[in-house]
Amino acid sequence: MKKPLVGAFAAVLLIAGAGAAPAMAQDAEPTPGKAMAGAAQAGKAADSKGPVGPAKKKPRAVDFAGTVALSNCSGSVVRTAGAQPDDPALVMSNGHCLEGGMPGPGEVLVDQPSSRTFDLLDASGGELGTLKASKLAYGTMTDTDVSLYELTDTYAQIESEYGIKALELDAEHPTAGKAITVVSGYWKKTYSCDIDGFVPTLKEGDWTWKDSVRYTEACKTIGGTSGSPVVDDASGKVVAVNNTGNESGEECTVNNPCEVDENGKVTVRQGINYAQQTYQMVPCIVADSKIDLSAAGCGLPKPGAALVK
Template sequence: MRKPLGAAIFALAFAGAVATPAVAAPGAQPATARPATAQLVTKVAEPTLQLVTKVAEPTLQAVSLAGTVVLSNCSGSLVRFPHSVDTDPALVLSNGHCSSLLDPGVVITNRPANRPFNLLDASGTQVATLKAAKLAYGTMTDTDVALYELTTTYAAIQSSYGVSALTLRDTPPTAGAAITVASGAWKKLLDCTVDGLPHRLKEGKWTWKESVRYSPACQTIGGTSGSPVIDRSTGEVVAVHNTGNENGASCTLNNPCEVDESGNITVRKGINYAAQTYRIPACFTTGNQLDLSAAGCTLPKP
């Protein structure tokens, strides 16, 4: 985990011999004409033209810093779910380890909190300081996420500051997708692609399921933790940045390793990772309230 702060041209030559008319000698009988020898003319087939339909490249969304937030030690983002409404209390997404280093098996729900978040607009200018009412959900078990409920609504934030929340998608990302890691703390947008979806990611005493591995272009640093990972084909959040292998060590703090289904370990020095977030929306119901017993909710429970 991060320490805080792409003819042949065929010429057919037809050689035609020019025949000189035969002139009969005086008094001579005309020669019996021999029937012309039939010649087989083979017609050269025209090449068959096939219509090739080019698959259109997906139109990529313009990604900005609007909706990102700055924590005291990490990055984060103002988020909503596909089913959220404007009058719901707003939520901020970050990492579990940005609240504290939670032991495996620990899950925090609905704990009072008054943590401040500096809200940024598209240019990275701070436009407001938002306050948390509670830590609605936080864990470092299987995933590394924290969701704070704020003391204000999406409608109030939009009306006062002109900033909309990012939508947390309820389907997973795909390998090869174009993504942006949007760091509020560093006011940077890092563009790359989803390089892979490791079976397990292990770092120290933590093991995470359903991570996202970035291509090398996303060179994150400390303080980027908690940044939203935005799918540029939709503009939706599909993961939250949480770690990277800093010096090539294997499965140690700040040096996560990948573990496949057979238990084989792969170390990728300098490569960075995020936790997928598509399972979260099913665990929040009407009014953006956490309900870990809701149908389809598979987040770790206390």
């Protein structure tokens, strides 16, 4: 995982960037993890050569609108397709970016008090204003690495005051080979690459994640990018949350995650970075932005669930 950055400098703590601990930027709040990959690139333009025919639709360039900067990490205002304008807005980041420190293996936090603040960004990365949490709705580093904060503002209030719409979470499993952009609100930087594939088990220190997204080499994310939304360039939807990378080639240590396949074979890919898929959380977000871990199809771990290593 990439660790939080200290002040304006990246002091890697655990996972993101290029190594095994979540990528975050450490600041006033003691939050572990490195800030992983920043946002990537705009869609590829249609080929202008060849016979005249129906023009290919050019994907909209991925920008910073709807992303946020935390004190030590990156994040984004997110919603499901069925979210209502008057629902409280949600901010997504990494579990290792929590202001109280990283959750231990098997630990799941639900409905915890929080008054954390987030700097909301416009399309060019300019700061529009400050959003405030009413609570930590969900946070864990078990099976995935995610945090969801419920805000004091609704989606409609944010759009009315700032002209910003939340990023939509894709309800479908992402596809290998798709062009993606990792958008870091902390660094106001994007990283562009493709989804290289999926890792059945990704291990880093004491933590284990399932079905992780592996980037192609071009996404060289760094500390402070932890929690950045991973956006599918074609659809504009969020398919994952950036969280770690192997920095120095070590095997399964903090800041050096290793891949474990279905047969238990361990593979180390130095310099390669990873994210955690988000489609499995979509069914968990129900009316009024509440997190219902018993909802049909919800794939997030529950408190007290047995830890599978």
